[in-house]
Amino acid sequence: MKNIFDAGFVRDMCSTAANMYRLGWDERNGGNISYMIDKEQVAEYLDIDKAVREIPTGFDAKPLADRCFIVTGTGKYFKNVESDPETNLGIIRISKDGATAKLLWGYRDGGKFTSEFPAHMMSHIARLKVDCANRVVMHSHPTNLLAMNYVHPLDERKFSHTLWEMCTECIAVFPEGVGVLPWMLCGTNEIGEATAEKMKEFRVVIWALHGVYGAGKTLDETFGLIETVEKAAQIFMLTSHLPRINTIKDEDMVKLAELFKVNYRKDFLDI
Numbered sequence: 501m502k503n504i505f506d507a508g509f510v511r512d513m514c515s516t517a518a519n520m521y522r523l524g525w526d527e528r529n530g531g532n533i534s535y536m537i538d539k540e541q542v543a544e545y546l547d548i549d550k551a552v553r554e555i556p557t558g559f560d561a562k563p564l565a566d567r568c569f570i571v572t573g574t575g576k577y578f579k580n581v582e583s584d585p586e587t588n589l590g591i592i593r594i595s596k597d598g599a600t601a602k603l604l605w606g607y608r609d610g611g612k613f614t615s616e617f618p619a620h621m622m623s624h625i626a627r628l629k630v631d632c633a634n635r636v637v638m639h640s641h642p643t644n645l646l647a648m649n650y651v652h653p654l655d656e657r658k659f660s661h662t663l664w665e666m667c668t669e670c671i672a673v674f675p676e677g678v679g680v681l682p683w684m685l686c687g688t689n690e691i692g693e694a695t696a697e698k699m700k701e702f703r704v705v706i707w708a709l710h711g712v713y714g715a716g717k718t719l720d721e722t723f724g725l726i727e728t729v730e731k732a733a734q735i736f737m738l739t740s741h742l743p744r745i746n747t748i749k750d751e752d753m754v755k756l757a758e759l760f761k762v763n764y765r766k767d768f769l770d771i
């Protein structure tokens with residue numbers, strides 16, 4: 501059996517959490533990541549039939565039966581993931597009936613997965629129906645995006661359009677725009693269900709006055725998606741109190757979307 505600390509999926513979770521912390525997106529225990537890993541890949545490092553303990557999922561996770569995930573722990577700080585992955589991360593395998601998760605490794609101090617587990621797993625279920633290559637769901641509190649929530653209408657069309665205007669390549673990176681949920685109580689099945697509903701249409705979902713959810717095929721791709729949205733929000737926050745004398749026009753965004761051959765939300769443009 502190979503050493504789990506050398507596994508690419510553990511190393512990549514460590515570097516992603518470290519980068520998110522470095523950028524100020526994940527203060528204290530803010531943020532969480534879940535990353536689906538092939539059973540066969542996990543089996544190179546761990547006995548996938550041997551559970552350290554079982555943890556109730558708290559909802560019907562049957563559509564993910566037998567799937568393995570590496571997930572950040574509840575109450576854990578992104579700041580500490582890289583120096584102690586075995587305490588701050590866990591590798592789980594969802595049981596056949598979806599009611600429990602077998603802990604295969606991690607949460608060494610007796611902990612469990614993030615309180616946002618329902619939102620993560622429900623988002624995985626929704627995204628896998630749209631794109632069978634989806635593997636990652638990521639939540640964080642990027643500073644400028646959160647600031648923008650306080651001064652910009654929380655309307656999907658308007659919010660997406662403003663973000664697209666802020667950096668030339670935004671429309672190519674998230675051509676479907678961003679979904680926006682109203683403020684809701686976090687850590688509940690209800691916010692999980694609402695997030696998953698939005699994930700049918702968007703890979704980026706804003707939790708108003710809280711943070712953002714992103715989904716993608718790899719940790720890098722999902723990180724890059726949130727990074728691009730956050731950069732656009734930063735440009736907005738740096739300029740929104742100043743007179744705007746130049747802007748990227750809707751017809752320019754169309755040219756860009758056509759160049760990148762992306763299927764963009766035409767109804768989010770004034771064309």
Ligand code: 2HA
Pocket residue numbers: 529530531532575614615616639686687
């Ligand atoms: O787990 O970010 O939304 C910490 C959070 C909750």
Ligand code: ZN
Pocket residue numbers: 530531639640641686710711
């Ligand atoms: Zn949060």
